[in-house]
Amino acid sequence: MKSFLYPKLTPPVFTWVRTENGLRSSGKVHEWIEPLTSDSDPETCKEADVIVLGVPLSRSSISASGASEFPDAFRRMWKGFTTYNIDEDVDLSQLVALDAGDVPMHVTNISRCHDNIIQASEVIHQHFSDSKVCAIGGDHSITAMMVKGLHKAKPESKIGILQFDTHFDLRDLTDNGPSNGTPMRNLIESGVVKGSNMYNIGLHGFFNTKDLKEYADEQGVNYITLGRARKKGIPETVMGCLEELTAKVDVIYLTVDMDCLDIAYAPGVPASTPGGMTTAELIDGVLTAAKHPKVNVMDIVCLDPLKDTMVQPTVKLGTHIFLTYLTGIALRSSI
Structure with a gap:
């Protein structure tokens, strides 16, 4: 069913049938997150704590990718999770979470898809100006477009990036275009985010070329290899990045x-x-970041359900990361 955000956003491919008693029946995530429909009150919805946005694009991926299937798989996985986080003694049902649906995608025109993401991000940040926005990708090219939409909605706000990644994602746009290998360079060269306001944690091994490291240095991009982050501690590394970003953005x-x-x-x-x-390291890093009052937008990208194994461990982990982010938001009032 179409919502008041149509046509900027379309209904998700899959939605759960909600029980009359809703969350009270089982405390499961699929009975807690409410889909936006034509019956949703636009003014009441503005009070939502969290907005979920599906961004099902992966045609712009350098490597073969079915990451466009993650928003659907993500929603189907909700039934396997409760709203209660026993580690932090937090019940997410205290938050109001709305599923805004998906950004519409063109079958073949990637540029139009990217324009649609920018427009959807802009309208989401305009209408839900006080809500935390969670974009579910999609490949990493969506990040540049989500940030550009945020910038259009709030041009006076300086934006910083905290990135968990194996790669710089600073490939040359001339050679690669707006792909999943170029989002950070895209933001730098478009003037939306300064390189000095980007912090990348997780680089390791033999998966980046030296010229990308040299470009990062030229642009003042801040990066902490995984080896260095482990020596210092993942939460401590994240906190250090956030402290520096807080003073700038x-x-x-x-x-x-x-x-x-x-x-x-x-x-x-x-x-x-x-x-x-490791799973534990990423969860610790995301939770640490999510507690910070300026971390109000996030995305999860490059998760391909088609490459996952039968029991879908990666889809489960991606869903866990999303719920961990919301846990951090819920904890902010008690910190």
Whole structure:
């Protein structure tokens, strides 16, 4: 059913049938997150704590990717999770979370898809100006477009990036275009985000060329290799990045590229690598970031359900990362 945001956003391919008693029946995520429909009151919805946005695009991926299937798989996975986080003694049902649906995509025209993402991001940030926005990708090219939409909605706000990633994502746009290998360079060269306001945690191994490192240095991009982050501690590394960003920007965009994880923990990513983060390390990093008052937008990208194994460990982990982010938001009032 179309919502008041149509045609900027369309209904998700899959939605759960909600019980009359809703959350009270089982405390499951699929009975808690409410879909936006034509019956939703635009003014009441503005009070939502969290807005979920599906961005099903992966035709712009350098490697073969079915990451466009993640928003659907993500929603289907909700039934396997409760709203209660026993580690933090937090029940997410205290938050109002709305599923705004998906950004419409063109079958063949990637540029139009990217324009649609920018427009959808802009309207989401305009209408839900006080809500936390969670974009569910899609490949990493969506991040540049989501940030550009945020910039259009709030041009006076300086934006910073906290990136969990195995890669710089600073490839030359001349050679690669707006692909999943270029989002950070795209933002730098478009003047939307300064390189000095980008912080990348998780680089490791043999998966970046030296010229990308040299470009990062030229632009003042801040990066902490996974080895250095482990020596200092993942939460401590994240906190250090956030402290520096806080002094420079108004809003921090958290982007989680699932290829930051070791292939043993996340087989369902297009560019899986050995030597990456463990599940626990990423969860700790995301929770630390989510507690910060300026981290008000996030995305999860490059998760390919079609490459996942039968029990879908990567889809489950991506859903866990999303709920961990919301846990951090819920904890803010008690910190």
